[in-house]
Amino acid sequence: MQVTIQSIIPDYFTPASSEVWSKNFEFQPNSKYLVKAVSGSGKSSLFNFIYGLNNRFSGSILFNDTSITSFSEAEWTSIRTQKIAIVFQGLKLFPELTALENIQLKNILTNHKTEAEILDMMSQLDVNQLANKKAETLSYGQQQRIAIIRALCQPFKLLLLDEPFSHIDEAQITNAIALINNEVTANQATLIIASLGDTYNIDYTKTILL
Numbered sequence: 369m370q371v372t373i374q375s376i377i378p379d380y381f382t383p384a385s386s387e388v389w390s391k392n393f394e395f396q397p398n399s400k401y402l403v404k405a406v407s408g409s410g411k412s413s414l415f416n417f418i419y420g421l422n423n424r425f426s427g428s429i430l431f432n433d434t435s436i437t438s439f440s441e442a443e444w445t446s447i448r449t450q451k452i453a454i455v456f457q458g459l460k461l462f463p464e465l466t467a468l469e470n471i472q473l474k475n476i477l478t479n480h481k482t483e484a485e486i487l488d489m490m491s492q493l494d495v496n497q498l499a500n501k502k503a504e505t506l507s508y509g510q511q512q513r514i515a516i517i518r519a520l521c522q523p524f525k526l527l528l529l530d531e532p533f534s535h536i537d538e539a540q541i542t543n544a545i546a547l548i549n550n551e552v553t554a555n556q557a558t559l560i561i562a563s564l565g566d567t568y569n570i571d572y573t574k575t576i577l578l
């Protein structure tokens with residue numbers, strides 16, 4: 369999916385000069401981007417704009433050739449189930465649900481992965497033994513790995529990851545990147561990772577500064 373941003377500026381803060389704010393930029397289909405941002409430069413805002421959770425900006429965002437302001441709530445629901453997957457900086461897991469129940473939330477709607485496939489993904493990230501534990505009982509790094517797997521258990525053409533590895537050790541980051549790369553390729557999707565500084569070992573099409 370092509371995502372075009374045209375002269376976007378948040379309504380509620382004045383960003384510093386960057387390669388994104390106030391500029392025109394196209395995130396191309398089947399491409400990988402690192403968005404490097406210092407804290408407070410607005411990367412969570414950018415992701416919330418693209419995900420349709422926050423419309424407090426001027427300028428335009430287009431998916432392929434369609435402005436996102438034209439989407440109805442029903443269309444956004446469909447987009448968030450079928451087209452865009454996300455790992456929020458704050459993860460947004462449901463604390464009372466188990467790890468597996470959290471992962472299944474969108475998968476149940478789309479039948480994208482079998483339970484065996486999900487458990488295999490969990491074992492690749494060494495969280496399979498946590499499947500039946502409530503999310504609130506897991507460490508933050510374990511929750512991050514659950515949130516990553518949840519994002520991968522739906523169809524998507526765009527995967528947004530907001531500091532997804534901040535509490536994960538090197539070995540598990542390597543495993544997570546392998547899993548993410550596989551699923552991005554299988555879905556023929558665009559990947560956008562936001563990071564405060566780490567670049568990770570990913571074959572980016574482009575790194576942009578926010």
Ligand SMILES: Nc1ncnc2c1ncn2[C@@H]1O[C@H](COP(=O)(O)OP(=O)(O)OP(=O)(O)O)[C@@H](O)[C@H]1O
Pocket residue numbers: 380381405406407408409410411412413414457
């Ligand atoms: N809903 C809001 N209303 C008003 N100001 C906001 C709102 N959300 C964010 N801001 C402000 O906008 C700026 C960017 O916030 P944002 O969370 O997008 O940055 P960020 O780069 O993701 O930050 P961090 O990496 O520290 O989480 C900050 O100055 C923040 O205080």
